[in-house]
Amino acid sequence: MPVTPTSPDSDPPIGRTGSYSKGVARRQEILDRALDVFRERGPEGTSLRRVAEEIGVSHGALLHYFRSREQLLLALYEHTETHRSELRDDDGAENEGAVERLIAAASVNVQMPGFVQLYSTLVAGALEEGSGETKGFFTRRFENVRKQTAERFRRQQEEGSVRTDLDADMVAALIVAASDGLQTQWLLEPSIDLEGTLGMLEELFRA
Amino acid sequence: MPVTPTSPDSDPPIGRTGSYSKGVARRQEILDRALDVFRERGPEGTSLRRVAEEIGVSHGALLHYFRSREQLLLALYEHTETHRSELRDDDGAENEGAVERLIAAASVNVQMPGFVQLYSTLVAGALEEGSGETKGFFTRRFENVRKQTAERFRRQQEEGSVRTDLDADMVAALIVAASDGLQTQWLLEPSIDLEGTLGMLEELFRA
DNA sequence: GTCTATACTCGGATAGAC
DNA sequence: GTCTATCCGAGTATAGAC
Numbered sequence: 001m002p003v004t005p006t007s008p009d010s011d012p013p014i015g016r017t018g019s020y021s022k023g024v025a026r027r028q029e030i031l032d033r034a035l036d037v038f039r040e041r042g043p044e045g046t047s048l049r050r051v052a053e054e055i056g057v058s059h060g061a062l063l064h065y066f067r068s069r070e071q072l073l074l075a076l077y078e079h080t081e082t083h084r085s086e087l088r089d090d091d092g093a094e095n096e097g098a099v100e101r102l103i104a105a106a107s108v109n110v111q112m113p114g115f116v117q118l119y120s121t122l123v124a125g126a127l128e129e130g131s132g133e134t135k136g137f138f139t140r141r142f143e144n145v146r147k148q149t150a151e152r153f154r155r156q157q158e159e160g161s162v163r164t165d166l167d168a169d170m171v172a173a174l175i176v177a178a179s180d181g182l183q184t185q186w187l188l189e190p191s192i193d194l195e196g197t198l199g200m201l202e203e204l205f206r207a
Numbered sequence: 208m209p210v211t212p213t214s215p216d217s218d219p220p221i222g223r224t225g226s227y228s229k230g231v232a233r234r235q236e237i238l239d240r241a242l243d244v245f246r247e248r249g250p251e252g253t254s255l256r257r258v259a260e261e262i263g264v265s266h267g268a269l270l271h272y273f274r275s276r277e278q279l280l281l282a283l284y285e286h287t288e289t290h291r292s293e294l295r296d297d298d299g300a301e302n303e304g305a306v307e308r309l310i311a312a313a314s315v316n317v318q319m320p321g322f323v324q325l326y327s328t329l330v331a332g333a334l335e336e337g338s339g340e341t342k343g344f345f346t347r348r349f350e351n352v353r354k355q356t357a358e359r360f361r362r363q364q365e366e367g368s369v370r371t372d373l374d375a376d377m378v379a380a381l382i383v384a385a386s387d388g389l390q391t392q393w394l395l396e397p398s399i400d401l402e403g404t405l406g407m408l409e410e411l412f413r414a
Numbered sequence: 415g416t417c418t419a420t421a422c423t424c425g426g427a428t429a430g431a432c
Numbered sequence: 433g434t435c436t437a438t439c440c441g442a443g444t445a446t447a448g449a450c
Contacts, residue, residue, distance in 0.1 A: 022434095023433070023434080026434085044335060044336055047424060047425080048424080048425065048426090049423075049424070049425085057435095058435070058436065058437095059425095059436095060435065060436060060438095061434075061436080063425085063426070063427090064433090064434065064435065065434095067426095068425075068426075069424095069425060069426090116334075117334045117335065120330070120331045120334050121331045121334075121335070123327070123331070123391060124327045124328045124330070126395065127323075127327050127328075127391070127394050127395070128251065128324065128328070129251055135395065138395060139395045139396060142392055142395055142396065143396065146392075166407065167407070170400065170403065170404045170407050173389060173392060173399055174389070174404050174408060176388065176392065177384065177385045177386075177387070177389040177392060177404075178381055178384045178388060179384075179388070180384070180388040181383065181385060181386070181387040181388035182380060182381070182384040184334070184384070184387065185349055185353075185380055185383065185384060187334050188333065188334070188342065188345060188346045188349055189346060189350065192380055193380075196377065197377045197380055197381050197384075200373065200374070200377050200378070200381065204411040204412075205411075229415080229416095230415070230416080233416085254441075254442060254443085255442080255443065255444095256441075256442070256443090264417095265418065265419095266418095266443095267417060267418060267419075267420095268416075268417050268418080270443085270444075270445095271415090271416065271417060272416095275443075275444075276442095276443065276444090
């Protein structure tokens with residue numbers, strides 16, 4: 001279900017005026033090594049304490065930089081998402097259609113089921129009450145992806161390649177929903193034809 | 208995202224030949240009281256130990272009947288789903304269209320966000336490796352709902368009310384995905400027009 | 415089979431040292 | 433701000449009493 005990234009989401013931490021350097025660098029360092037651990041053992045069964053021990057940091061110290069396990073997983077998700085473009089040829093992505101773009105993202109995801117699984121876990125966490133951080137993250141993310149998808153669709157409407165009697169914002173929500181939902185079903189039943197079904201949706205929009 | 212129930216999923220426990228009575232009854236009794244606790248406090252922050260204490264059973268005993276917290280939540284989900292029909296007028300459900308049916312289910316869900324949240328949590332759990340029980344449950348469930356939806360769509364195709372150049376099975380997966388995905392988005396952004404967007408999808412299928 | 419007792423690791427919160 | 437030490441309640445596994 002993870003959906004195409006949109007902006008780098010560069011988030012220079014909140015503490016303004018001054019000593020960026022020290023703390024952020026340390027955090028980065030810890031994160032980098034934590035990512036290695038996840039790469040080896042998978043996020044699935046890897047506890048915070050295990051990660052901490054493996055990278056030579058105390059449990060408490062790790063928690064000092066990542067307020068919760070969810071935050072660490074979120075950082076893992078962000079990192080993976082950012083560096084995912086390497087798997088994909090981004091030529092002409094500018095002129096892709098709305099559905100086309102999501103199909104491309106889904107195709108990459110099919111090669112990394114663990115990423116889809118992580119996404120699903122985090123989204124479920126975001127839906128839980130009082131999940132401020134994660135909730136905000138995915139609310140923004142969905143919003144961004146929807147907006148970007150709607151823009152693409154509107155451009156296609158202007159081109160005349162797509163039905164003009166449809167509300168682009170609703171279409172965007174629908175496309176994103178279909179992409180996410182199909183990836184969930186595909187994880188449980190790999191015989192689901194992810195690309196084919198999204199292709200059919202694309203066809204339904206054609207003028 | 209929880210999708211329309213399909214069969215009562217009557218699951219007379221596995222132990223054949225003989226003493227059904229005792230253990231199952233006790234389990235039912237415990238479950239019934241656990242449901243009350245969840246009703247009061249919500250499943251969200253209610254621990255196994257809390258539930259156990261509240262219903263006058265030891266922590267260990269509770270675990271004896273429900274092998275894990277996930278299993279207990281799954282039982283809660285099943286129960287809620289089964290008794291949900293009370294919220295809904297089931298007149299003429301037999302002749303409903305494929306999308307129409309899912310819209311009806313979604314409309315009920317909108318009135319019980321906690322149920323959608325629970326569904327999302329359980330599905331995410333099902334996607335995790337080695338989650339035998341929950342995984343099997345939702346794999347079957349998706350399969351059933353897809354099959355039922357495909358049947359409805361095929362009937363509509365025979366009626367001529369819907370495009371006949373579409374593969375009903377793919378359409379079914381798409382409808383279910385859209386419904387689930389939109390409910391997720393709606394939980395994070397209540398301004399999402401759940402019924403409206405699904406209605407648009409319905410319109411796309413029309414002959 | 416039903417259940418108690420115990421122990422283990424987990425995520426997280428706290429207090430305080432530096 | 434960075435981190436150690438400690439403590440808590442959580443989910444779960446196990447052994448064994450009845």
